[in-house]
Amino acid sequence: MSAEHAHLPPGVEVIATLPEAAAGIPAGAEARTVRVTLPPGDPGAPPHRHPGPLFGWAAASGTQGR
Numbered sequence: 001m002s003a004e005h006a007h008l009p010p011g012v013e014v015i016a017t018l019p020e021a022a023a024g025i026p027a028g029a030e031a032r033t034v035r036v037t038l039p040p041g042d043p044g045a046p047p048h049r050h051p052g053p054l055f056g057w058a059a060a061s062g063t064q065g066r
Contacts, residue, residue, distance in 0.1 A: 009045075011036055011037045011038055011039075011042075012034060012035075012036050013034065013035045013036075013037070014032055014033070014034055015032075015033040015034060015035055016032065016033045017030060017031070017032045017033075018030075018031040018032065018033070025052075026052075029051075029052055
């Protein structure tokens with residue numbers, strides 16, 4: 001992990017930043033691709049907010065419905 005991303009919690013990895021997206025987003029914002037890897041049973045982050053849009057999906061999951 002680079003020093004720039006040293007503040008990120010364990011399991012969070014910045015895959016790419018998209019500087020070319022700067023023309024379409026407000027000043028000071030950025031577009032990035034982030035991978036979050038949580039071990040089985042990990043509750044994840046507590047409820048929180050992000051200052052802008054966020055898109056996410058589960059690439060793989062061991063969650064079972066009951």
